[in-house]
Amino acid sequence: MAAPQDVHVRICNQEIVKFDLEVKALIQDIRDCSGPLNALTELNTKVKEKFQQLRHRIQDLEQLAKEQDKESEKQLLLQEVENHKKQMLSNQTSWRKANLTCKIAIDNLEKAELLQGGDLLRQRKTTKESLAQTSSTITESLMGISRMMAQQVQQSEEAMQSLVTSSRTILDANEEFKSMSGTIQLGRKLITKYNRRELTDKLLIFLALALFLATVLYIVKKRLFPFL
Secondary structure, three states, X not given: OOOHHHHHHHHHHHHHHHHHHHHXXXXXXXXXXXXXXXXXXXXHHHHHHHHHHHHHHHHHHHHHHHOOOOHHHHHHHHHHHHHHHHHHHHHHHHHHHHHXXXXXXXXXXXXXXXXXOHHHHHHHHHHHHHHHXXXXXXXXXXXXXXXXXXXXXXXXXXXXXXXHHHHHHHHHHHHHHHHHHHHHHHHHHHHHHHHHHHHHHHHHHHHHHHHHHHHHHHHHHHHHOOOO
């Protein structure tokens, strides 16, 4: 059965993976964004929030690593933390590049609109609809992943609760064993005392019988052999 600390580590890793996937999906949305600028700003706000959540969970995992008793497990978790940090830096680089690409695309579209007029507006509307459909598909996929991660977190919490319940049961059983051990010790003392008393009774009976026989022999001797 896993220790509670291992459960916390697994939950923390699961949430880091979830936030990493969400960041990647938002970066892809920025790459596909064709404007306007307020849409890009809204996407960037969401990315910042996800990066903050991801950073906090990585810090939590680093703290759990430092609390490990075994040095080997500590070093393994610290290596995982380092890998997550590198992945986050890579995502930040991709985020900056996606913003640059998106702003260039928006600038080009605005210039083209000035030159082409209404036809470009219709094309842009079609592109937006296509991008909206793609974004909706990605969002649904992310929601499915989030639900799956939530189920895993719930299962981990249930496993931890089961561990606590099992620990309480073991403690109760240990107390019962201690009580039974005391009863057995008391019974052993009573049996030993009874055996000693039985031996004493047998010795007294033997001495009384010997005294009785000696008395009988003395009386017989006096009556049959008075001259002795």
